[in-house]
Amino acid sequence: MSKFEANNSRIRVIETVSGVNQTVFDTVDDMPHIVGTAQVNSQTVDFATMSQTKHFYDVVCWTEQECSHVQEYVCDWEFVCGYEYVCGGYPYECEFVYVCNNEHVCSWQWVWQCENVTVCANRYRWAIDADENSSTVNIANLPTDETGSTIDVDFIVVQATGSRTRHGKDPRFNQALPTTVPTKTFSFQGSVLLESSGRANGDSWMRRIMSVYRSGSKIKMRVQESIAQLNRDAFDVSFPHAADTRSTYTFNFKVFFGKFRQ
């Protein structure tokens, strides 16, 4: 069952569902309605290439054996044998006798000389630099009434069509950063997350967002990027795709201006 009331300046329609009166329409209530639209084309959203820096990490030391070939005067006892002409005795006689003696023999020789030495080296880690970037532009004016006065809208709804024209890569990998922008038209109020990336443990280290909102008599588009320092796991190796991290989007917006009460 339904009920219609027209009473002084109020029109009300009530629908009774399962014995409960539900207001379908009531001129006393503020009802959302669209008071104007604006078409905003070719808005470019650009996120610049990330930078990376080499940071000192620590010093590592290890032991190495260092050897060199040197000439050394080497002496040694050698057992030397030979015939000797020996004289003596009675009657006095001389004869050759085979005699062996320990003799001290010295000579210059090439020898290896080794020693343990400690070797140290600095270790470096590359890191994507922390950075915060934002930009804000006016993209439309609020609508005006028949007298030329700006209409004080209560809300806006943005219908967007866009695409990523430059696919920024994750600096660690040869793959594009995931984007949340669908390939078809989508609607939003407020802000949209465009790109994000996480560390190995799942924590976020990078976010890129876009917001479209009313500020005074203008509709503004604010683009923000936040990057936390991201360290490379390996030492002395830079991020292979840091130079490919720039992303660019192009959007067409249809902005619907809404009010709850005239």
Added chain:
Amino acid sequence: MAVVLSITPSRFRASGSKLDSQRRYIRKGSSGVDFKFVTGKNMDVSGGGLRYVNPDGNNVDDGVYNGSFSGSAGIGVKV
């Protein structure tokens, strides 16, 4: 031909059924609202993290965000 005005015990229609008692017209409400219109910027980024301000005006952080953005609650509507 469009219905200008039709009143029966079970249904009210007017203006070519633009106003129809069988439809649900959303209207602003202060309590018992069904959903909310977001009225401004509702995300912020800082320190590599994200803050999302839900339509009730509550902050939802990702555990990394270190900024101080505060959004506002949306306008509640009833169906």
